Amino acid sequence: PGIPYGATIVSIVASKDTMVISAAATATDTLASVSIAYFQSHAYAAGDALGFPFSLGPFSQIDKIVCVDDAKVITSVDLVLFDYTFTGALDSAAFAPSDADAEYMSGYITIGGTGLNKALGNNTIMVTPTTMLPMVFEGRKTLYGQLVVVGTPTFTALTNLTLKVYGK
Numbered sequence: 001p002g003i004p005y006g007a008t009i010v011s012i013v014a015s016k017d018t019m020v021i022s023a024a025a026t027a028t029d030t031l032a033s034v035s036i037a038y039f040q041s042h043a044y045a046a047g048d049a050l051g052f053p054f055s056l057g058p059f060s061q062i063d064k065i066v067c068v069d070d071a072k073v074i075t076s077v078d079l080v081l082f083d084y085t086f087t088g089a090l091d092s093a094a095f096a097p098s099d100a101d102a103e104y105m106s107g108y109i110t111i112g113g114t115g116l117n118k119a120l121g122n123n124t125i126m127v128t129p130t131t132m133l134p135m136v137f138e139g140r141k142t143l144y145g146q147l148v149v150v151g152t153p154t155f156t157a158l159t160n161l162t163l164k165v166y167g168k
Helices: none
Strands: 009-012 019-021 031-036 049-069 076-082 105-112 117-120 123-127 135-149 161-167
Touching (some): 049 076, 049 105
Antiparallel strands (some): 031 161, 049 161, 076 105, 076 135, 105 123, 117 123
């Protein structure tokens, strides 16, 4: 479940249910970067899953999160974190974790919003508010995440978003 830390998406099968990934790398740096992929140019509703579930880490602490939107269509997005694998929603479906999965939620972080965005030409960079970080975990652990739409964006390309998570 999820995408192993250090793995790379090689291809996405047109059925929307399958993606091919490379073997996970053995890097130990403190940056996890995920390109968020989705299947088609369509409008999202607030509360929809954006892309697919993924894994991050291992981390004992998250210090900063940056989201780059090279389509310049969103102003904020929620990152919901779990400390165990969970059943994710399909891209653009309502994100509604089961009661069993909710037991494993570590929290959520809203990335971007008023005063936390910077438009740079055709791109927008969004950061996390310092009041929500750092997030500290017991020991080094792999986290499992899902981005959730805050507004109602329509993306134009398959990889308009890149999520960068910095930690220890």
